[in-house]
Amino acid sequence: MAIATMEPRQLQPMLETIDCYDCGGSAATDFILAQDDLTGKPGNFRFVKCDRCGLVYQNPRIALSHIRDYYDDEYIAHRKKSDWGILTWFYNQAMNKHDRQKERLVRRYVQLDKQSNVLDVGCGAGTFLARVRSRTGAHVAGVDFKDLSHLPAFAGMEFHCGLFYEQQLAAASYDLVTMWHFLEHDYDPLRTLDEAKRVLKPNGRLVIEVPRLDSLSFRLYHERWPGLQAPQHTVLYDRAKLLRFVEKAGLQVVDYLPYGAFPPYFYLFAGLAFKWRQGKGIDLSRAIYPYFLGQIVLSPVLLFERYLNLAMQTVVCRRIP
Numbered sequence: 001m002a003i004a005t006m007e008p009r010q011l012q013p014m015l016e017t018i019d020c021y022d023c024g025g026s027a028a029t030d031f032i033l034a035q036d037d038l039t040g041k042p043g044n045f046r047f048v049k050c051d052r053c054g055l056v057y058q059n060p061r062i063a064l065s066h067i068r069d070y071y072d073d074e075y076i077a078h079r080k081k082s083d084w085g086i087l088t089w090f091y092n093q094a095m096n097k098h099d100r101q102k103e104r105l106v107r108r109y110v111q112l113d114k115q116s117n118v119l120d121v122g123c124g125a126g127t128f129l130a131r132v133r134s135r136t137g138a139h140v141a142g143v144d145f146k147d148l149s150h151l152p153a154f155a156g157m158e159f160h161c162g163l164f165y166e167q168q169l170a171a172a173s174y175d176l177v178t179m180w181h182f183l184e185h186d187y188d189p190l191r192t193l194d195e196a197k198r199v200l201k202p203n204g205r206l207v208i209e210v211p212r213l214d215s216l217s218f219r220l221y222h223e224r225w226p227g228l229q230a231p232q233h234t235v236l237y238d239r240a241k242l243l244r245f246v247e248k249a250g251l252q253v254v255d256y257l258p259y260g261a262f263p264p265y266f267y268l269f270a271g272l273a274f275k276w277r278q279g280k281g282i283d284l285s286r287a288i289y290p291y292f293l294g295q296i297v298l299s300p301v302l303l304f305e306r307y308l309n310l311a312m313q314t315v316v317c318r319r320i321p
């Protein structure tokens with residue numbers, strides 16, 4: 001049955017109760033009841049806060065065998081570039097800018113050339129990797145649990161379909177591993193970080209961007225915060241928890257940024273739209289004009305986004321020498 005036509009009670013068989021990803025504790029207190037505000041699919045999804053360590057995570061969660069259905073063709077990171085009619089131009093501009101920001105960010109921490117190996121975990125449509133390859137000559141590879149290798153960006157590119165930690169990639173082989181908005185979707189983030197450490201070269205860098213729970217946009221929107229992205233987001237990281245996870249995995253923090261490559265304006269706009277729509281979902285083709293108008297109005301504020309802790313965070317780490 002298609003998820004879009006499902007009653008909330010029909011979600012029950014897909015759900016599984018889990019223990020805390022950090023401390024393994026099972027005692028937790030309700031934190032937020034979230035809905036699928038982006039696409040409006042039915043259901044209430046519960047985030048809890050661990051009584052022992054304070055981690056906020058979705059519990060119960062959709063079992064891994066069912067979550068793929070939530071990453072359907074409407075999922076924004078997986079959209080092809082050509083199917084939005086007159087919106088294509090706007091969309092391409094935004095995506096190109098996003099990939100440019102990612103490239104700029106990583107090149108502050110790692111020098112890339114023809115000898116370099118780059119891996120993007122949760123690579124989506126692959127446009128970031130295609131950009132890195134064309135700009136630096138690096139060998140690039142992507143992993144995603146959906147097979148998107150038919151998309152044009154992947155032409156001639158190494159692509160691994162499935163869970164990252166099941167890929168058996170060569171140890172100590174990557175100069176750069178990136179996880180752009182991946183770790184908050186992960187069903188076993190500590191195992192993922194451990195695997196990233198294993199595949200990094202001794203002087204390689206791991207760059208992780210996730211939404212930031214202790215940010216202004218969360219305080220503004222709370223149960224309609226776009227960073228909840230229910231039911232896909234499994235863990236909500238504040239600064240302390242993100243740093244704790246990488247350190248627990250035996251990685252050394254090189255830098256921490258209270259921003260990322262992802263535009264925080266998207267969260268400011270979407271949170272407002274989610275509050276207005278109250279769980280009924282957003283029609284992206286109708287939202288696009290107010291979206292760009294609002295971006296122009298807010299542009300003086302957005303100039304200072306790196307200092308305002310609006311929505312995102314990035315941690316750069318390496319193997320402990």
Ligand SMILES: [Zn+2]
Nearest residue numbers: 020023050053
């Ligand atoms: Zn815990």
